[in-house]
Amino acid sequence: MLNDLSSLIAATARWLTVSYPSSGGALASALCEAQARQAVTVAAWLRYPTEIDAALVTMAGPGGADRLDWVTGAEQRGALPAEDWAWRSWVDEVVASWAAGxxxxPELAGLAVDALAAGEHPSAGPAExxxxxxxxxxxxxxxxxxxxxxxxxxxxxLHHGQLLDRLGRGRALAA
Incomplete structure (x- = not known):
């Protein structure tokens, strides 16, 4: 069964760095991409914590970037070059929203990294x-x-409440 989230992670991180680019040269671009990829990886592993979850999204597809583009005011699909359509179809809106959060x-990011221990994805912890x-x-x-x-x-x-619920903070904030 396919359970590799690498395409989803790569596409969603790319969407974030295209939408919110670095402010410098090659080093800044690489640092920006590393941060986006780390945030997206944590968000994807939280959203799809088991191998079955990962396999299901891999088979069904994550949904694409259309709504994210609309929310951010980016150009519509018809204006994009054809080569961008393929990778953009692998963007996961919920994962992008959680990664943005x-x-x-930083406090929420720390809680999210700590929460990865409950999932099935291998993680070296906060150092990673x-x-x-x-x-x-x-x-x-x-x-x-x-x-x-x-x-x-x-x-x-878009999906901040779901992230808080996943981390057990939604109930604490509502109380």
Whole structure:
């Protein structure tokens, strides 16, 4: 059974870095991409915690970037080059929303990384996701747009409640 989330993770991270690009040269671009990929990996592993979950999304497909593009005011599908349609179909809206939430809230990112222990995905823990949970000044500068809470709010708000519920924080905030 197929259970590899790498296409979903790569496409969703690419969508985030295309939508919220780095503010510098090649190094800044690489640092921005690393942060996006770490956030998307954590979000994908939370969203699809078991091999069966991963296999199901791999078979059914994650849904694509259309709504994300609409929410962020990006160009519509007809205006995109044909070669962009394929990778964009592998973008997962919920994973992108959760990743955006993790990128803009370090405390939530730490809780999310800790929660990975309950899933079936192999993880080395917080050290594996250092750029997400403990970014240094260079990371922050490289991903200034990607970590800006106001800019990411339209994406974060789409599924923020579900992320809080998954992490057990939804009930605490409602009380």
């Amino acid at each position: 993790l990128l803009t809230d 996701f250092r750029r997400l949970v403990d970014p240094d000044d260079g990371d922050r500068r490289a991903a200034a747009l990607l970590r800006h809470p106001d800019l990411l709010a339209p994406v974060t708000d």
